[in-house]
Amino acid sequence: MAKTKVERVGGETETSDADFIIDRPKFSEGTWVSATKDFTYDSQKVGHLRWGQILQLRGYRNDAGLVDHRLLIVMEPQPKSEAVVDKHFPKCGECGRNFINEQQRDRCGELHEMTAEERKMKRRELAHETVKEHAYGGEMPTQVIGE
Numbered sequence: 001m002a003k004t005k006v007e008r009v010g011g012e013t014e015t016s017d018a019d020f021i022i023d024r025p026k027f028s029e030g031t032w033v034s035a036t037k038d039f040t041y042d043s044q045k046v047g048h049l050r051w052g053q054i055l056q057l058r059g060y061r062n063d064a065g066l067v068d069h070r071l072l073i074v075m076e077p078q079p080k081s082e083a084v085v086d087k088h089f090p091k092c093g094e095c096g097r098n099f100i101n102e103q104q105r106d107r108c109g110e111l112h113e114m115t116a117e118e119r120k121m122k123r124r125e126l127a128h129e130t131v132k133e134h135a136y137g138g139e140m141p142t143q144v145i146g147e
Contacts, residue, residue: 029059032079033072034100038123041066050111051126052104053097054085 033056035041035049042058049055054075057063066072079085089098090105094112099105111119 027064031057032075052099
């Protein structure tokens, strides 16, 4: 793969793969990220994000907080353009969103086929699974009341 010169913050330069940028200031507008769960980001332009969806930050004040709280993960290395994302990452045939892997893309396709009520129930189910995995190591604690 061809190498290209990339200018870093502070004027330094480095050589990297042609399709990806190795170093970019985090949280700046245009930084490529992936969503770790479903939530709304910039309801006017982006809308509801889906788990694994790839997008560029808009440069909002709370972008750093979304990354700090792991709702968004900064992609390393950074794709150079939307064309690179389209080339290297699976895309939903229904809405055109790019995802990190095929499983996430397939889930997006399934959500398109559901009614609004079914989607709401699925999101609740996924939220419960996320809490169970992260807070309790995969098993919900049981508590016997009255003993």
